[in-house]
Amino acid sequence: MIENLKVSLADREVLKGINLEIKPGEVHVLFGPNGSGKTSLLMTLMGFSNYRVTEGTINFKGRDITGMSIYERARLGIGMSFQRPPTIKGLKTRQMVALCSPGKEIQLEEMANRLNFKDFLDRDLNAGFSGGEIKRSELLQLMAQNPDLILLDEPESGVDLESISLIGEVINELLERKPGKSHATSSLERRSKRTKAGLLITHTGYILNYVDADVGHVLYGGLLSCHGNPRETLKCIQEMGYQECMRCMIRN
Amino acid sequence: MKGAREGKLQRARDAANKTAIFGEDLDLDQFIHEAPSHSDVENLSVLSQYDKKELLSAGVDPDVKGRSGSFMQIDHSVVHHDIFQDGLEIMSIGEALEKYDWLEDYYWHAVAVDTDKYTARAELHRDQGYFIRALPGVKTVFPLQACLFTAKNGLAQEVHNIVIAEEGSELHIISGCASSYEVRSGLHIGVSEYYIKKGAKLSFTMIHNWAEEFAVRPRSASIVEEDGVFLSNFVCMKPVKTLQMYPTTYLLGTNAVARYNTIVIAVPGSFMDLGSRVYLRAPGTRAEMISRSITTGGDVINRGHIVGEVADSKGHLECHGLILSKKGLIYAVPELEGRVSGVDLSHEAAVGKIAQEEIEYMMSRGMSESDATAAIVRGFLNVDIMGLPDELQQEIDRTVNMQGMF
Ligand SMILES: Nc1ncnc2c1ncn2[C@@H]1O[C@H](COP(=O)(O)OP(=O)(O)OP(=O)(O)O)[C@@H](O)[C@H]1O
Ligand SMILES: [Mg+2]
Numbered sequence: 001m002i003e004n005l006k007v008s009l010a011d012r013e014v015l016k017g018i019n020l021e022i023k024p025g026e027v028h029v030l031f032g033p034n035g036s037g038k039t040s041l042l043m044t045l046m047g048f049s050n051y052r053v054t055e056g057t058i059n060f061k062g063r064d065i066t067g068m069s070i071y072e073r074a075r076l077g078i079g080m081s082f083q084r085p086p087t088i089k090g091l092k093t094r095q096m097v098a099l100c101s102p103g104k105e106i107q108l109e110e111m112a113n114r115l116n117f118k119d120f121l122d123r124d125l126n127a128g129f130s131g132g133e134i135k136r137s138e139l140l141q142l143m144a145q146n147p148d149l150i151l152l153d154e155p156e157s158g159v160d161l162e163s164i165s166l167i168g169e170v171i172n173e174l175l176e177r178k179p180g181k182s183h184a185t186s187s188l189e190r191r192s193k194r195t196k197a198g199l200l201i202t203h204t205g206y207i208l209n210y211v212d213a214d215v216g217h218v219l220y221g222g223l224l225s226c227h228g229n230p231r232e233t234l235k236c237i238q239e240m241g242y243q244e245c246m247r248c249m250i251r252n
Numbered sequence: 253m254k255g256a257r258e259g260k261l262q263r264a265r266d267a268a269n270k271t272a273i274f275g276e277d278l279d280l281d282q283f284i285h286e287a288p289s290h291s292d293v294e295n296l297s298v299l300s301q302y303d304k305k306e307l308l309s310a311g312v313d314p315d316v317k318g319r320s321g322s323f324m325q326i327d328h329s330v331v332h333h334d335i336f337q338d339g340l341e342i343m344s345i346g347e348a349l350e351k352y353d354w355l356e357d358y359y360w361h362a363v364a365v366d367t368d369k370y371t372a373r374a375e376l377h378r379d380q381g382y383f384i385r386a387l388p389g390v391k392t393v394f395p396l397q398a399c400l401f402t403a404k405n406g407l408a409q410e411v412h413n414i415v416i417a418e419e420g421s422e423l424h425i426i427s428g429c430a431s432s433y434e435v436r437s438g439l440h441i442g443v444s445e446y447y448i449k450k451g452a453k454l455s456f457t458m459i460h461n462w463a464e465e466f467a468v469r470p471r472s473a474s475i476v477e478e479d480g481v482f483l484s485n486f487v488c489m490k491p492v493k494t495l496q497m498y499p500t501t502y503l504l505g506t507n508a509v510a511r512y513n514t515i516v517i518a519v520p521g522s523f524m525d526l527g528s529r530v531y532l533r534a535p536g537t538r539a540e541m542i543s544r545s546i547t548t549g550g551d552v553i554n555r556g557h558i559v560g561e562v563a564d565s566k567g568h569l570e571c572h573g574l575i576l577s578k579k580g581l582i583y584a585v586p587e588l589e590g591r592v593s594g595v596d597l598s599h600e601a602a603v604g605k606i607a608q609e610e611i612e613y614m615m616s617r618g619m620s621e622s623d624a625t626a627a628i629v630r631g632f633l634n635v636d637i638m639g640l641p642d643e644l645q646q647e648i649d650r651t652v653n654m655q656g657m658f
Pocket of ligand 1 (some may be wrong): 040
């Protein structure tokens with residue numbers, strides 16, 4: 001739950017009053033042109049110090065987390081897949097994944113296998129990883145971390161067509177949205193049991209073919225608008241561009 | 253032979269007051285020269301538990317587990333040497349000079365006796381040191397360990413070590429320098445000469461564990477013949493008042509290789525002036541220097557110098573420094589000197605603090621700020637980039653882990 005959030009980055013106001021509520025079990029999608037502040041919003045939710053909240057509040061699990069440190073937020077259950085994570089020299093990916101889940105028994109090899117990422121465990125974290133490899137590394141860490149609110153910054157950009165389905169599958173799993181095998185339970189019932197929430201940034205929307213999102217938003221001019229069905233929003237952007245799309249949406 | 257010594261002594265006398273190029277000029281008269289002689293130690297495990305701890309921190313295992321042999325010198329007395337593998341020799345340099353006439357030819361061959369007042373001093377005093385040799389084709393199963401220990405406060409210990417890896421041999425040595433837990437100050441002058449013959453390999457790991465007020469002046473050089481490999485690792489994570497060294501390697505034979513790895517932590521009050529220099533003097537020779545230094549308040553000067561004298565030689569110097577406190581200095585001075593075309597020399601240096609972005613990234617996975625910093629620092633110091641044999645790697649990991657600061 002985000003209320004009237006204003007955020008400055010290097011003395012420039014990037015977010016100018018964001019209101020957004022993501023209920024447990026929901027997945028929201030964030031569209032918006034390059035530089036519109038999508039990453040900034042996610043980084044702010046995670047608590048990065050460069051992103052200065054000048055106004056507004058962020059609440060999570062009934063608590064005001066606006067002033068909380070990053071790791072307190074992480075421990076409270078927020079996790080993020082980064083668009084451009086830093087390289088940590090000398091720290092093996094394997095060690096990092098273990099650090100993401102202290103005290104928990106994790107099936108590291110198995111998880112890495114699922115992501116087709118086993119060969120990278122003994123490489124320095126993010127060092128020379130290709131675009132697609134970074135995404136898989138980020139997801140592997142999130143699998144170990146297992147957060148309740150998952151912030152995904154362009155999880156599919158740079159990922160080859162075959163790997164997208166793999167990544168989509170893992171994201172679904174993280175969000176507890178594995179397509180139900182038993183048809184006995186109604187989709188409504190499944191829905192009500194879900195607790196994991198997500199906020200996902202995408203430009204192309206490819207990932208939406210795998211991850212079933214609930215609400216879409218467009219970030220433009222520091223404000224959120226066009227709240228609606230994510231596929232329709234995407235279609236509108238594709239057909240008319242961000243600006244036109246916003247106009248028509250507002251008119252509606 | 254006597255004549256040979258006389259010539260060296262004369263040069264030493266002439267250089268007795270010669271100031272070293274780098275490092276604070278020490279007044280040698282400030283140190284004590286006489287030390288009581290120590291009786292032989294049959295078994296290193298009888299040492300006091302405090303001293304054993306100091307040894308362990310210097311990579312020396314008093315229980316000699318997983319070692320091919322051990323050497324220990326306390327102050328001026330060689331108290332222990334033992335070898336468990338055929339084809340290897342370990343003894344005091346004095347004993348070796350008596351045993352082998354030819355050894356005088358190696359003595360001051362790689363290092364010049366009149367380099368400075370410290371080398372001169374070592375010649376004038378000849379306070380022992382070790383001699384280690386692998387006979388042709390012999391390969392150490394486990395590393396050998398040598399320990400130079402000071403037990404008397406304020407003492408000047410001057411040692412001269414010679415290591416010879418004969419043709420086709422493979423020698424791993426861990427050399428730990430430490431002082432007793434009761435010692436606060438002193439001077440250690442360590443001359444070391446390494447001779448790596450054709451096709452031989454020497455991996456030499458030196459770990460220093462001194463006291464806060466210690467002054468240390470190692471003077472070492474190595475000569476590597478055709479297809480020989482010299483791998484030198486230096487680790488110092490404990491306080492030391494002043495440490496200055498600039499070990500040099502001469503790659504004389506075709507395809508000879510030298511690699512220097514340096515890992516140091518300078519705590520407040522520590523001053524380290526470190527460097528390494530390699531001369532590429534034959535085609536196909538390669539040199540690599542990697543250093544990782546951290547300051548938590550002390551000063552580190554990191555020098556490196558690669559001289560390419562023939563075509564088809566190659567050298568790379570990598571120097572990374574991390575500043576973890578408001579005070580403290582890391583000064584990187586990489587030097588490349590190509591004297592002909594066809595040499596390929598490069599360097600990479602970076603000094604700074606940990607990027608906030610990295611810490612916050614780690615924190616976003618649930619680590620506290622200090623845990624995140626520790627993980628990044630451990631990564632920074634991670635030495636497995638260095639291709640160490642497992643046993644040595646474990647030794648260093650243990651040293652890293654023993655640091656209370658992480
Ligand atoms: N450290 C910084 N200093 C100054 N401006 C910055 C800094 N980091 C980001 N910005 C600017 O803030 C704005 C928002 O950036 P942000 O990364 O949030 O955009 P985005 O919507 O995620 O874009 P993209 O779709 O390209 O990923 C951009 O104009 C960017 O250039
Ligand atoms: Mg972005």
